[in-house]
Amino acid sequence: MTEPAPPTGRLAPSPTGLLHLGHARSFLLAWWQVRAAGGRCLLRLEDLDRSRVRPGMAQACLRDLEWLGLDWDGPVVVQSEGLAHLRGALDALLAAGALYPCVCTRREIREAASAPHDEGGAAPYPGTCRDRFASLDQARAHSGGRAALRLRVAPGPVPFTDGVLGPQAMDVAAEVGDFPVAGPDGLVAYQLAVVVDDARSGIDTVLRADDLLGSTARQLLLQRALGLPSPRWFHVPLVCGPDGARLAKRADDLSLAALRAGGVDPREVVAWAARSAGLPCPEPLAAAELIGVFDLSALPAGPVSIDPAAWDRSPA
Ligand SMILES: [Zn+2]
CATH class of the missing domain: 3.90.800.10 (Glutamyl-tRNA Synthetase; Domain 3)
Incomplete structure (x- = not known):
């Protein structure tokens, strides 16, 4: 038997607002998944909808991902340049x-x-x-x-x-x-x-939040119509606020930029994401330190609820 080829995955933030804890969790899981399998991870900025792109957000996304301890292979792919x-x-x-x-x-x-x-x-x-x-x-x-x-x-x-x-x-x-x-x-x-850019970059593994599950069949139809292979899809439950509603990009209190400004250690974010995904993480760790324990089968079903108060570092 031949070993399967190492996967190629991607992080694909939209520079339309600040990244928050929900994005951090999806990106960490996507990164761990391909790194644990010895694969490549690309970074693509999904900036096609110019009416929604906000100035400075592309740089802010990259800064947030680096702060989390994530890296990527090759140059940043900018969707609007393709x-x-x-x-x-x-x-x-x-x-x-x-x-x-x-x-x-x-x-x-x-x-x-x-x-x-x-x-x-x-x-x-x-x-x-x-x-x-x-x-x-x-x-x-x-x-x-x-x-x-x-x-x-x-x-x-x-x-x-x-x-x-x-x-x-x-x-x-x-x-x-x-x-x-x-x-x-x-x-x-x-x-x-998404379909064209994934194929062009050789992306064969897509892990993303399950709010995009409803897009998958449409993307599959487009792949068929274009004669392109389909990646393996992995949809992970969304992160919700205490009210059960999904965290929106306007949940700026839980933005990574706000947490960083408040003095939160990125390893705390990593540890929270790891534990919420069922991974053993007894202490704050760097993202790279969890590659070896990553196991997608440990992922609990259902959305993850987050308590904003637990991340509030403002003086009482
Ligand atoms: Zn019509």
């Missing part, structure tokens, strides 16, 4: 007939969805523009220049295996419908950018 590759993928999908232009507004999509849907949850796209235009140019002429591009999604469940959660399936056609891979402004959608 636009030519994203355009190339769009062109390939268009040439294969996998996409069609859509000129619907959000309101039209909402009104066309006949079935009532959950408050806040988006209705699946009803397929209004499927086979409506002969070409992208025709769609643009119809709409006055703007047209999104959607992937044709075949009906039926899309099964995949998650390394933490086991066998999964999502009926993308029923739950999401034909989904956009480029917006009306031409901006490539998150799902396609």
